[in-house]
Amino acid sequence: MYDNPIIYILEARIQRQRLKDMQNSARKRQMSIAEQYSSSVTHIVTEFDNADAVARKLGLESARCLNQRQVVKLQWFADCIRAGCIVPVDEHHKVKSGENNQSVREVAPPVSARIPDYACQRHTPLQHHNTKFTDALEILEKYADLRYDDQDYSRALAFRRASCVLKSLSRPLSRLSEIQNVTHIGSHSQKVIQEILEDGTSEEVEKICADPWFQKMKLFTAIFGIGPARAKEFIAKGWSSIQEVRDGCTSSDWRIQWGLAFHEDLTTPVTRAEADYILGVVRRHVDRVLPGAVMELTGGFRRGKQTGHDVDILIMHPLENKIIGALPRLLQSLQSHDIVLCGRHERSTYHEELLTQNTKLSPRGEAACGQ
CATH class of the missing domain: 3.40.50.10190 (BRCT domain)
Structure with a gap:
């Protein structure tokens, strides 16, 4: 003693x-x-x-x-x-x-000799092995995205790419050397990963989570129709709650008006049972306006999630060009039965030149990873 x-x-x-x-x-x-x-x-x-x-x-x-x-x-x-x-x-x-135990750890091979460039080419299970790393990287991604500058968008994209790769790994990451040859994980992400490996947490991530600005930005951008620029305006006015935005916001933008009116409903997770019910309702109206159409739930529910923030539905038809003009007719049918509270449709932005563009140079070109 x-x-x-x-x-x-x-x-x-x-x-x-x-x-x-x-x-x-x-x-x-x-x-x-x-x-x-x-x-x-x-x-x-x-x-x-x-x-x-x-x-x-x-x-x-x-x-x-x-x-x-x-x-x-x-x-x-x-x-x-x-x-x-x-x-x-x-x-x-x-x-x-x-x-x-040094010799045992040293013989561990790299987690992957070749990781596909695009997230859609990787097997990404809902329950993956590296949550403690991806959670931290996604907070950094969100923070950079909310700052809303061109440079910050690139940073957000880099954190997202690193997170997507980690989700696809077949085993838990135990040493930084296992991913040293992975080009998708940059130096900043590696620094955060190393810190978590050594300390269990990232000081940078903890500071962001404790930042009142970050918390307010997350709160306000969760309102339908509100982006980072408008959220910053709310913070500059001294607002810190949804009710203060409702009391003080005078915007004529229909998206913001509807977003504030139904904020609680829009931020309540949708269950798989509700998604299936919505699919059934839409299917009955699609059968009326486009007989022979094929429908599928996509997005998170297709990947096996039991809850989600929205319901993504893919509508197809076996006959070429038959689908053209179907969406306005479907929306009109739904609205005529008081099923749609507020509905809009937009013209497709697709054009054939997109097939020859280098998507890696485009800020919107990165394929989303399964979450």
């Missing part, structure tokens, strides 16, 4: 509030807690599973630099709190050096 045990809780992989609670609990029991690591520390409490990672986080070359200090799991700290005093470090409390 140590004459004067001093505990240092390594904050990596531990949420800030949880860290504060742990420190306060220890102080209430008269345990010495160090705010910073120093040579006087006797016990290092960590969420890391090997002492070498702890040493690297502390800026040391290896676990050998920790000398006689005890590197222990959170279980040891919990046992101390329950006992109300410092308890002996048993074997199951110790965090071992990772050197013994």
Whole structure:
């Protein structure tokens, strides 16, 4: 036992509030807690599973630099709190050096020697192996997208590409070296991935999530008809809630008016049962205006999702050009039966020149990944 045990809780992989609670609990029991690591520390409490990672986080070359200090799991700290005093470090409390497992980790082959260029060419399951990385990258993507500058759009696209690749990997990513030859994952994304591998979280992502501007932008852009530019105007006015937008917004744009009037309905997830019901309703009217048409649910529901934000329906016809003009007739039929609350249709933007364009140079050319 140590004459004067001093505990240092390594904050990596531990949420800030949880860290504060742990420190306060220890102080209430008269345990010495160090705010910073120093040579006087006797016990290092960590969420890391090997002492070498702890040493690297502390800026040391290896676990050998920790000398006689005890590197222990959170279980040891919990046992101390329950006992109300410092308890002996048993074997199951110790965090071992990772050197013994180094050879096992080094032989792990790259996750993929060749990943297809387009997301639609990759197998992307709904439940994939790398959620902790893709969640972080998608927050960075959203943040860049909401900033709404040309450069930020490119950044958002880069994060999306990296996220899409990670979703298609056949196993959990354990080392950054496994994706070093993957051109779809840029240096910024790699930095975030490495930080999560080492610390369990990304400081950049945590700061974004705690940013009031980001939270307000997400709130306002969730309103149908509101984009980043208009959302920034709302924030400049000092608004911070949907009700404040309803009370203060005087826009004559029909999309914003309908979006505010039915915001709660539009942001409530659609269930698979509701999607099937909507498909059945639309099918009955399609049969009237376009006999012989074939219909399919697409989007998330086709990929197996049980809830979604909308219902995507693909309408086809086996006879060439038969589909032309069908959409206005379908919309009129639905409206005549009071099924559509607010309906619009737009002319197709497709033209044959699109087939010869290099979509990689177009900001809208990246195929969406399954989510």
